[in-house]
Amino acid sequence: MAIAALSYRSRSLTAAANAVSAVGLTIPSFALIGLLIAPFGFGVLPAVIVVTFFAALPILRNAVVGLAGIDRSLVEASRGIGMSRARTLLRVELPLAWPVILSGIRVSAQMVMGIAAVAAYSLGPGLGGFIFSGLSRLGGANALPSVVVGVVGVVVLALVLDLLLVGLGRLTTSRGIRA
Secondary structure (H helix, E strand, O other), X not given: XXXXXXXXXXXXXXXXXXXXXXXXXXXXXXXXXXXHHHHHOOOHHHHHHHHHHHHHHHHHHHHHHHHHOOOHHHHHHHHHOOOOHHHHHXXXXXXXXXXXXXXXXXHHHHHHHXXXXXXXXXXXXXXXXXXXXXXXXXXXXXXXXXXXXXXXHHHHHHHHHHHHHHHHHHHHOOOOOOO
């Protein structure tokens, strides 16, 4: 979000941030995991790097869009009453952009659930281990139940996380801004 706060006032930096997030989201997560296994080996580290990379991109994009979409007259009015640039950002711009930023966080959370399951290929932790274990034993005993446990577990976690984020949005968004 700091990158978004630094770049949203400049058209070229906004375009660069949007381009980075667009290009980053086109990289297949499985391919990125494969690339990171070479330097970092199997384990938690490549899984965490991949999940963090993909989690940051929708948040960056929505933060830039949310901050850039604020009516300039509101910013000028806050500056006119003596607010500093930092205070205007914290007291006016971020609260107005918060619903858009939160939707980016929700998209990121949902996307990361699936990517974290795929990241289990690198022997990282998670429910993806059940999925890959079941797929490797396809046709064998308990293969299908193992896959189902992993998939249903990921879906349930994603739904619970989304409900928590919706609740966070209700608690942290001003009534006047809520749609």
